[in-house]
Amino acid sequence: MPSALVVGGTRFIGRHTVAQFLANDYDVTTLTRGESDDPFADTDRVSNVQGDRNDREALERARDRADPDVVVDTCAYFPRQVRTATDVFADCDSYVFVSSGSAYDQNAEDVPMREGETPLHDCTDEQAEDESMETYGPRKAEGDRAVFEAAEEGVYAMSVRPMLVYGPHDYTERYAYWVNRVAEYERVLVPGDGGSLLHRAYVADVAHALRLVAERGEPGEAYNVADRDAVTLDRSLTLAADALDTDVELVHASEHDLARGDLSPEEFVLYTPSPALVSTEKLHALGWDSTPPEVAVRETVQSHREHDLTGEEYDPGREREARVVDALTE
Known part of the structure; x- marks a missing residue:
């Protein structure tokens, strides 16, 4: 039975991602800080490793315990986190970074925004470490670039860019x-x-996209996800x-x-x-569709x-x- 490691996994996108992998016959391990209720605490096929994803040793401990085929990183908000993760999980079959449609440079005014065509935000060294929402897009864009760099070095790393995500358990409200x-x-x-x-993405469809990209995506590629x-x-x-x-x-x-x-x-x-708006044709070509x-x-x-x-x-x-x-x- 294949195994998946979900960095995150108890709140919103991560929670639905765990459910998606379970529904497709994976054993799942989550890496969380243990600060939120775990909806999978009583599920036999879900194991939990507690730790801070900023701690490299915690990532390594989760990797060694889960021995995952695929890794989905739902809570990387800084490019340094992505660079560490692509190094720690370099030998896995696939690593998928949850980026964002906000990574696109909104000044481009492309309608729809397309992978590989619409420019991404620039990101300064200061922005890369800033925690404000004003730098969210640039940080995600730099995380995408970290994925692309890892892929060039042989890591099976990919990026998924959801637009505004909605659905059950959305704590943003x-x-x-x-x-x-x-x-x-x-x-x-x-x-x-x-x-x-404002293009939105239903959370269950985001989870489906993450699994499909992990299984069928091409390293070094990014995939938009939003309601069709x-x-x-x-x-x-x-x-x-x-x-x-x-x-x-x-x-x-x-x-x-x-x-x-x-x-x-x-x-x-x-x-x-x-x-x-974003184009979803690239993701659709992998066999994905939306609710x-x-x-x-x-x-x-x-x-x-x-x-x-x-x-x-x-x-x-x-x-x-x-x-x-x-x-x-x-």
Whole structure:
């Protein structure tokens, strides 16, 4: 039976990745710090090694205990982490780094963004060690370059670039904000005309992509992953309403309209002023496909409501929203 080592594995992408490998007859080992509840603690085919992935000895201990055929690295956020991992796991059949669509240089304005064509962010030495979200894209881009360098040295290393990931157990609660709005209010304020296109990736599809790339990908290559059918912000809210079996009126507001409530479009999570889309043809060629949006949203909505996720931290203030809604619908 083949074996997989998942660096991470208990929270979101890692959790679904473990489930994906189990469903495809792998034995799985996770490397975690033990700070989160382990959903696989009672699963016979999942072993856990506790340790900090920043500790090379912990990576080596996990490698030696698991003897993995494939390694999926879900929690490498700094290029030095990727360089260490590609060295430690150099003799494995494959190493897959979870990068991000944010690695692409947004100034390129490519629609869609394509692997090997759309430029990646540059990354300075200072950015490579900075922990702020402003350097997230550059750090992921440099992690991709570390993968490419390792592949040139003979390591079977690859990169997967998910767009914004959503689904059950999403601790970021970004989509949960909108689900809660649809569930709690008859009228929901939406910035712009509702056509905002921020490509998203259903988490189970990301996990599927990680396994396929580990099994069939080419070393030194990167693979985008996102829903094959990109949906607008309006469409995602309509799908949420369908999943909740409720009706909702979407109230669209221009930047001028939002100013009535001292709001701006950028205060609304998942809004983007220009399309952010990626091509998934390269991944599709490996045999991958995505879950239909209505199914993915339904599963996500049910999970968010079951776990009382509200995305409260993204709330721009209902009172301010109500002032705009009332002004536009009176």
